[in-house]
Amino acid sequence: MDRKNLQDTAPRLPIGALSRRTGCNIETIRYYEKIGLLSAPARSDGGHRLYGYGHLMRLGFVRRARELGFTLDEIRALLRLAEDRDRPCTEAREVAVVHLTDIRTKIADLQAMESVLAETVVRCADGKTPECPLLETLFGSIDPSARPPAG
Amino acid sequence: MDRKNLQDTAPRLPIGALSRRTGCNIETIRYYEKIGLLSAPARSDGGHRLYGYGHLMRLGFVRRARELGFTLDEIRALLRLAEDRDRPCTEAREVAVVHLTDIRTKIADLQAMESVLAETVVRCADGKTPECPLLETLFGSIDPSARPPAG
DNA sequence: TCTTGAACCTGTAGCCGCTACAGATCCTAT
């Protein structure tokens, strides 16, 4: 990989080819351009987008970052850091660490859901309860001391 | 809890009180009504919503199901099953099992993200690589000084 | 009774990250 080529935007690929090469939907590519995540490419005489190697690199970056769950805003920041080569590592790492914390929180939340549900489904299956354990769980009891919504 | 009281909609609680007792945002309560998840309550002479015990139960149900990650459509189905008391358990269980599968898939996806990111952040931290390992990962490069991806 | 001001009303628009059209135009192979 040669990051200098990020600047190489010599027009070669129409949007369909870029889509096939990156696995990114055509509509999504146009969306990324609209929100300023991908720079506007050159155009053919008829107005069709023509992308260069730099676009291919950037879009690949975006896609891989999305696969790791980064938000588009985080990716925007990472792309800026990738272009400014002076002190990216510390800051890039910070973005990743924050994101890692988010991911771990989500995993914990989902695992909590999973265990409640798995246990409930098992109780449903053993057919020993007259009522449906799942529905009973969901009806629960209203906590009269519940706090008002914040804000 | 007494599910028969789901039909009890004798007007007592204004929306703010319902909000406090369920922990559900006022705007969200109105939203649930708009999309037909909560039935429209009685109104005062001036047009203020007045909720009964049935609404309290239903909204509690909805909230708890949301906490377990059910979608509003799934909750709609569960509420129908909760009202039709003939053969709810099997079907309710099916909804839960499908949802459980979703949750487990999400957990697996997040754990895959977590391990890639955690490993990358560690490489960032040890400062042995000249390039930023995070950005290299996102660019999809093969770092010649790095070992092939461990299994 | 009158007056505050908190609670409530309706309606609309925004958030994220796409996706799905419609209806027009372009590009390329025959």
Next chain:
DNA sequence: ATAGGATCTGTAGCGGCTACAGGTTCAAGA
């Protein structure tokens, strides 16, 4: 020249809320 695939712009929708704006109603205190 023509067919038909690729691309264009623009708008609207998804889920599940949240945040206003600009108005009305309710309940407690003077």
